[in-house]
Amino acid sequence: MKKLFAVTLGILTAFGGFVDIGDLVANAVVGSRFGLSLVWVVVVGIVGICLFAEMSGRIAAVSQRPVFDLVRERLGPRAGLVNLGASFFINALTLAAEIGGASLALELATGVNYLLWVPLVALVAWLVMWRVKFETMERIFGLMGLGLVVFLVALWKLGPDWGELAHQLTRPPQDEGLPTYFYYAIALLGGAMTPYEVFFFSSGGVEERWTSKDLVTERANVFVGFPLGGLLSIGIAACAATLFMPVEAVPDSLGQMVLPVAAGLGKVALGVVILGVFAATFGATLETALSSGYSLSQYFGWQWGKYVQPARAARFHVVVLAVTIVATALILTTIDPIMVTEYSLVFSAAALPLTYLPVLMIANDPDYMGDKVNGRFSNALGMVYMVLLLVVAVAAVPLMLATKAGQ
Amino acid sequence: MSAPRRALLTGAALLAAFGPAACVSPAWDDHDYALKAGKTAEAAASAVQLARTAVRHEDGTTRQYLKVVLTEAADDLGNVNDQFGGVQPPSDASERLRGEVTDLTEKAEDEVHDLLDQVRRDRVRDPAGAVRDLGEIAGRLSAFAERHK
Numbered sequence: 001m002k003k004l005f006a007v008t009l010g011i012l013t014a015f016g017g018f019v020d021i022g023d024l025v026a027n028a029v030v031g032s033r034f035g036l037s038l039v040w041v042v043v044v045g046i047v048g049i050c051l052f053a054e055m056s057g058r059i060a061a062v063s064q065r066p067v068f069d070l071v072r073e074r075l076g077p078r079a080g081l082v083n084l085g086a087s088f089f090i091n092a093l094t095l096a097a098e099i100g101g102a103s104l105a106l107e108l109a110t111g112v113n114y115l116l117w118v119p120l121v122a123l124v125a126w127l128v129m130w131r132v133k134f135e136t137m138e139r140i141f142g143l144m145g146l147g148l149v150v151f152l153v154a155l156w157k158l159g160p161d162w163g164e165l166a167h168q169l170t171r172p173p174q175d176e177g178l179p180t181y182f183y184y185a186i187a188l189l190g191g192a193m194t195p196y197e198v199f200f201f202s203s204g205g206v207e208e209r210w211t212s213k214d215l216v217t218e219r220a221n222v223f224v225g226f227p228l229g230g231l232l233s234i235g236i237a238a239c240a241a242t243l244f245m246p247v248e249a250v251p252d253s254l255g256q257m258v259l260p261v262a263a264g265l266g267k268v269a270l271g272v273v274i275l276g277v278f279a280a281t282f283g284a285t286l287e288t289a290l291s292s293g294y295s296l297s298q299y300f301g302w303q304w305g306k307y308v309q310p311a312r313a314a315r316f317h318v319v320v321l322a323v324t325i326v327a328t329a330l331i332l333t334t335i336d337p338i339m340v341t342e343y344s345l346v347f348s349a350a351a352l353p354l355t356y357l358p359v360l361m362i363a364n365d366p367d368y369m370g371d372k373v374n375g376r377f378s379n380a381l382g383m384v385y386m387v388l389l390l391v392v393a394v395a396a397v398p399l400m401l402a403t404k405a406g407q
Numbered sequence: 408m409s410a411p412r413r414a415l416l417t418g419a420a421l422l423a424a425f426g427p428a429a430c431v432s433p434a435w436d437d438h439d440y441a442l443k444a445g446k447t448a449e450a451a452a453s454a455v456q457l458a459r460t461a462v463r464h465e466d467g468t469t470r471q472y473l474k475v476v477l478t479e480a481a482d483d484l485g486n487v488n489d490q491f492g493g494v495q496p497p498s499d500a501s502e503r504l505r506g507e508v509t510d511l512t513e514k515a516e517d518e519v520h521d522l523l524d525q526v527r528r529d530r531v532r533d534p535a536g537a538v539r540d541l542g543e544i545a546g547r548l549s550a551f552a553e554r555h556k
Contacts, residue, residue, distance in 0.1 A: 108475055109471065109472075111472075248449075248453060249453045249454075249457045249460065250453045252483070255476045255479055256461075256479065259457070259460060259461060259476065262468045263463075267467060270467065270468060270469065
């Protein structure tokens, strides 16, 4: 149990990347329209986020300073400000969507309209961020989110044609155009490698007071948490490919995407998966709100974090509160949370190089890292990913316009 | 660049980014209208199939959950009808096509609303019958969509 607790930061961070509100629905949409033909993107995303999260966690453990703190120092205030602006905007959009997502999960459980839950979810999230210890927070929501594992059991119970699923891995459906296929590929990759993950993960490492001695724990978090998130995301797509694809139904809401669990396993499992969805989206709410506070405070050099008394990190807590209020107001306009997060996935894809280039540079800088700089393999893979992320960043918005957001 | 010009460009960029999914373009000719009708039928068939799948497995769901899923399906069908209703048919032939597709989508919407009313009161009275009826409507919508691809 102690070992499981040790990797909850990785699990909680991975929820933001693979199974937050946008990813949950995007995975189901992809599964119902493209079968498993986009699984390769999830695998590319898992390898990429493991690579860069490991670097950012190592940076935090060795320097005892989070990534954003060093981005400004290493790249200068102007480049740091561009990075801050892009990530803060995406964070705020995603936070609004996550508050909506947690509220939608409560609507599924109670039948009460999600808009009535929005203020309560925001208030509880703020109270948790203000009062609950970082480790307690990550353990509760990281472990509760594991309820999403029922998707894997439901897949087995639905009795899919495994040969057909395997066939889909290499064959995209003929009636979907290539631009749409690549639009969803970019959205999935943008979701898997969303920038706030590395900011949250490295800040979380500092919150947990990692040092060079904790590199094993850091790597365990990376190599357990993110692949688990990726596996859940593939499981959701496979369930959708099994239940929805044969009848040409495309789920576009949280309620519809959990239907395979109800169909395969019944009411109890439906309750478990709704709890898992709530934990994952509420966890992502905490992740995005805290990441907003982390990035702004670290850029301006303010005291930040939950490891100090709130009074000693007042500006950090004010930022967290303010961004939570703005996000709540945005979602209360009745804007569709799913739509917000789908757009944020694509904007996130466009901002990926801004996030990961500084991580790669700092992880290679012996002034910060001493003898813990990247090895040749990490650097070679990192360079390959930088080229890929540049292509993705350039193609993201044109593809969104050309495909009318994947329609 | 002046501030008003910058604001205008920002607005245009946001419109370009968020606009595509939010509005319906007009139909230029009969072929374009038929394509839009086909897309409408396809979207409606998807919503009907989702409702049908939920009703088929209603013993594995709670009443609250089923209510939410059917409400979403009804809303989706309502949106499909509203959006297609906003496209002006360019000729009499397109007008007839409009009648054909809206008959089906409105029937689908009525059927799902009826099921929703049943769930609000208690449960679906005849799940097997509802699955059969929804399946028939979805089949006709899919066939229409296939003819107008």
